[in-house]
Amino acid sequence: MPDLDMSPYAAFVWPAWAISALVLAALAVRAVVASRRWKRELARLEQVADEATRPQAARSAIGRKDAPQAARSAVGQEQ
Numbered sequence: 001m002p003d004l005d006m007s008p009y010a011a012f013v014w015p016a017w018a019i020s021a022l023v024l025a026a027l028a029v030r031a032v033v034a035s036r037r038w039k040r041e042l043a044r045l046e047q048v049a050d051e052a053t054r055p056q057a058a059r060s061a062i063g064r065k066d067a068p069q070a071a072r073s074a075v076g077q078e079q
Contacts, residue, residue: 006013
């Protein structure tokens with residue numbers, strides 16, 4: 001069994017260990033959150049790239065996603 005008796009230094013060592021553990025946990029959480037955010041951004045950019053490479057006729061038939069339905073049908077009828 002390890003000897004954890006740090007008599008005069010325990011007041012300095014244990015808080016240092018606790019702070020280190022909290023910082024490492026915060027960094028791990030931050031890395032996971034950033035990873036999820038960048039994965040969502042990559043998926044969005046890939047979707048935009050797929051829409052940009054789609055032939056012009058297909059893009060005009062589908063229309064913009066943020067446009068109202070009437071505007072989408074009008075875009076398809078222009079050509």
